[in-house]
Every structure is written in structure tokens, then in C-alpha cells.
Amino acid sequence: MSGWEQSADVPLSITERSIYNLHYRKALADMIARAINIKGPLQVDLFREAVHRTVNTYPIFRCRYTREPVRRIFVDVELDIIDVCDMSDAHIMSFLTQYSNAPIAMQLDQLLGLSLIRTGEAEYILLTKCHHIIADGISLALLLELALTAYLDLEHGASFRSQPETIDFADYVNFENNYIHSQRGQKALQYWRDKLNLQRNAVEVASVGKMVSLYCEDLAYTLEPREFLHIKERARAAGVSHFAYLCAAFQQALYELLQKEFWMNVSLSLRIKKEYRQIFGPMFRLANLAVVGEEDWAEKLQRLSREIQYAVRTVYVADSIGPHGIIGNNLPAPCTYLVNYLQTEVHQEGLQAAYNAAGSEWIAINEKIKIRSINLPARISPYGIYLSLAAYDGYLHSNFVYNANCFSRDTLQKLSERWRYVLMQGNK
Structure with missing residues (x-):
């Protein structure tokens, strides 16, 4: 039985408490953002289902925090679908920059933001942003990997299989x-x-x-x-x-x-x-x-x-x-x-490089779809x-x-x- 099931009210970790205090004591924002180009005939509805199922399997990504006394609440994460086909490349990059640097309101905003942005015919950007209080860079890279793997499984007709955590947060x-x-x-x-x-x-x-x-x-x-x-x-x-x-x-x-x-x-x-x-x-x-x-x-x-x-x-x-x-x-x-x-x-090559924003080359994930990271x-x-x-x-x-x-x-x-x-x- 996981720790979340053993404890109905899991306390905040040291790191969570520290970031929470910094968030409300100073005008600081501590965020991580990732962006991946996707090129190919992506089935958007199937991708949305894969992302929803993957992300909402893990409580920490659904976590939000109340004010004093600090308690966890859990809200399902949604994938936003945005169409910017009419935007120029410069305007799209400006949008990505503003989004990745915009602060997150801990009580009001989704602490994990996921957006699938359609930029052209069979061209997309998967944009991910989270407050550091719920995840680190490695967690975000693992999540992207799991979500895309789930999509490929669903596309091939396999049922969704969440990856169990032997030790959870x-x-x-x-x-x-x-x-x-x-x-x-x-x-x-x-x-x-x-x-x-x-x-x-x-x-x-x-x-x-x-x-x-x-x-x-x-x-x-x-x-x-x-x-x-x-x-x-x-x-x-x-x-x-x-x-x-x-x-x-x-x-x-x-x-x-x-x-x-x-x-x-x-x-x-x-x-x-x-x-x-x-x-x-x-x-x-x-x-x-x-x-x-x-x-x-x-x-x-x-x-x-x-x-x-x-x-x-x-x-x-x-x-x-x-x-x-x-x-x-x-x-x-x-x-x-x-x-x-x-x-x-x-x-750090292939898919691993793309998930961690460590490479910028196109990487084929199947015969139709390829991805690359965006700096x-x-x-x-x-x-x-x-x-x-x-x-x-x-x-x-x-x-x-x-x-x-x-x-x-x-x-x-x-x-x-x-x-x-x-x-x-x-x-x-």
C-alpha cells in the first residue's frame, strides 16, 4: 500500500515547506519549463487521454496547497489545446518565453501546466511548466516520457498501463x-x-x-x-x-x-x-x-x-x-x-535527450512521428x-x-x- 493511502493527510516535505515559505515571504517564483516539438499525424484526442491518465495517476502532480495551516488538496490536471497556426515563428517563441517566465499563483493556478499547441499542419509543441514545489526537472522528464509512451501504446490498441511506484513521494x-x-x-x-x-x-x-x-x-x-x-x-x-x-x-x-x-x-x-x-x-x-x-x-x-x-x-x-x-x-x-x-x-541521447532538453535534433519515435526539444x-x-x-x-x-x-x-x-x-x- 502506498504512502498516500496509509496517510490521509501527508505532511509537507522539507523542500515543500521551504519553497512554500519562500513563495509567500518574497516575490520569488521557482519554476521549471520544458517544450518539445512534435511533427507528424498526432491523434489529439488519444494524446489528451494518454496525458490525462498518466499525469493524474501520481498525486504529487495533482497537488495544490491551502494557506495556513498548510494542507494538501488534489485537483485533476487538464491538457490545454491551443491553435496558433496563424502566428509567426517569432510570435510563437515570444509566447513560449512569456509563458515559461510567468509566475504561478500557488492557490489559484494549476501547479503543473500542460499545453498542446498546434503550430501548423501535423506540427505541434508540447509545453510543460510546473512549480518547483511539486516536482524537479528529473520528475518532469520522466513524466513526459511516460505520457508519450502511453500515447504510443494507446495508438497501437494496447490498454493504458500506469507505471506503479514502489516508493512514492x-x-x-x-x-x-x-x-x-x-x-x-x-x-x-x-x-x-x-x-x-x-x-x-x-x-x-x-x-x-x-x-x-x-x-x-x-x-x-x-x-x-x-x-x-x-x-x-x-x-x-x-x-x-x-x-x-x-x-x-x-x-x-x-x-x-x-x-x-x-x-x-x-x-x-x-x-x-x-x-x-x-x-x-x-x-x-x-x-x-x-x-x-x-x-x-x-x-x-x-x-x-x-x-x-x-x-x-x-x-x-x-x-x-x-x-x-x-x-x-x-x-x-x-x-x-x-x-x-x-x-x-x-x-543522454535519443528520447532521453529530448525529454531533458539536452538535445535539439529530430528523433523518430515511430514511423510517422518525430520530436525534438526546444530551448x-x-x-x-x-x-x-x-x-x-x-x-x-x-x-x-x-x-x-x-x-x-x-x-x-x-x-x-x-x-x-x-x-x-x-x-x-x-x-x-
Whole structure:
């Protein structure tokens, strides 16, 4: 029996509570959007049925939230059908951009928006947008994959078969809450409180900073397999994980180029654990890593390695009072920085690339229909700079998502170049 059936009133996860608080305390919007071109004789009514059945199988996508006291309510998700055949390509792209950046009203709007846009004869765009409180990027990619697979099954006359979750988001939330209230969880909670208390004065100073709008741009950079292997060798020689090495280089580049006090927010995602790969929901985890300016490279690597190892073991508690908790609720965008790392052996090609917006080539899904991803503007983010890293196919793919009202593209170009240099040469 799933966790949703075991508990009629599943509490909010740490991540949900944090995003909920940010949503109502600041003018922030945290959203994820995906767009896929579909070309071919799509049976629209059958596609609508496949999407409805797939999406509404999973409670987290149907979830909405009441005001205090916060409770979940569930409303079925609908697929909007829109015809824009008379629009020019420029107007269609403008529409996609405005849609992907428009805020979502948590109480009034559908938190998962799905639109099938007809752009021409046998040409469509599947546009998906969700509030981060109900899902992350991986969840959204998995959902798109399931929905399109369901359509192909129905088209071939097969009956709809939902993919059961062996562990659903409600199970995950219950596990998280049990951990926090355990003896081990309480000990870890005290550790993080003591650690963050050392930064109390600095947080109060930063909290009075002027809020800025959250328009973001994206700078992409890919390290070749030989470069990535070189980085791994340097990390191994230093006795640290390559994740710690990547974090240290990013922190060093920020410290050198921005010349200001900041806090390093590092995403330590449980999505890399196999037992959680098929859970839908906002699965990221955060921990606060201290920034120390006056330390040599070897000291930085060892310190961050120790902090990351402990953060991984106490990741639930770290998130409850960390960057998206005490600190994240107080600091303005220019003072918060994030690095998110996902390592996977999945080959990001073919359908997988299209679902994750990692490719732009046409991909045939059967003899009649093909799809490709559309690059949308970076999602609105509460961070000043957000470094998203993904390791697959031997490459290290990096995306510097930055608040365009805080930093120039020239600054980010210098930052990415310095980050790469530190990775390859160390702090010299």
C-alpha cells in the first residue's frame, strides 16, 4: 500500500515547506519549463487521454496547497489545446518565453501546466511548466516520457498501463520526518544549528540588501572526456571526491572574482540513489558549506570534502534549516550561490535527450512521428548564480544560470573560464 493511502493527510516535505515559505515571504517564483516539438499525424484526442491518465495517476502532480495551516488538496490536471497556426515563428517563441517566465499563483493556478499547441499542419509543441514545489526537472522528464509512451501504446490498441511506484513521494516524506525526529536526526539538527549560528551576524547584514528581479540567463560550457578524466585524477591525487573538487573550484572562482561575502549552497541530491530514481516530486536536497577566503587549495579541498561527507549523511536536517530554510529565507538573490550535481550513466541521447532538453535534433519515435526539444529561457531562480553540473557519456556538462540583474555575461564568462582553469591546474 502506498504512502498516500496509509496517510490521509501527508505532511509537507522539507523542500515543500521551504519553497512554500519562500513563495509567500518574497516575490520569488521557482519554476521549471520544458517544450518539445512534435511533427507528424498526432491523434489529439488519444494524446489528451494518454496525458490525462498518466499525469493524474501520481498525486504529487495533482497537488495544490491551502494557506495556513498548510494542507494538501488534489485537483485533476487538464491538457490545454491551443491553435496558433496563424502566428509567426517569432510570435510563437515570444509566447513560449512569456509563458515559461510567468509566475504561478500557488492557490489559484494549476501547479503543473500542460499545453498542446498546434503550430501548423501535423506540427505541434508540447509545453510543460510546473512549480518547483511539486516536482524537479528529473520528475518532469520522466513524466513526459511516460505520457508519450502511453500515447504510443494507446495508438497501437494496447490498454493504458500506469507505471506503479514502489516508493512514492508520500513514503519519502514519511521517511524524512521519521529521520528528523530520530536521535540521530536530532543530533545532526543541533550540529547544523550551531554551524549556521556562527553566520548569524553576516546573515542579518546581508538580509537588508535590496531585492532585485529574478530574470536569469544561461551560459553553457562542456568539458571533454579527456578533461574530465584529468579532473578526476587530480581529485584522486588530492584524496577527495571529484564532486568535492568541483565544488572547491567553483567556490574559489566565486571568491576571487566577486570579492564579497557570500554563502555556498550546494545541492546534494538523493536523486542519484537508485531507490529514488522513480519517485516523482521535488527531490533536491541542500546543505550549507562555509566559505573561507584565507586558506590554501589543499586546505579548501580537505575542508569541503569533510563538510560534504557529513552533509550527505545528514542531508534532510541540513535542508530543514539551511539555505532554503534559515539562510535562504533571508538572503537576497545576489548573496546566494548554488551548485547542483547529477551524475548518471544514462546516455543522454535519443528520447532521453529530448525529454531533458539536452538535445535539439529530430528523433523518430515511430514511423510517422518525430520530436525534438526546444530551448527555453532559463527558469526564474532565487539564486544569484546557479551552477548546474551533469556528468554523462564521459562529458561534464555545466550551465551557469545567473541573475542578469546582478551580473553581466562578461562576468560570467570570466567566472566560467577561471573555474575551468582551477579545475585543470588547481589554485595557482
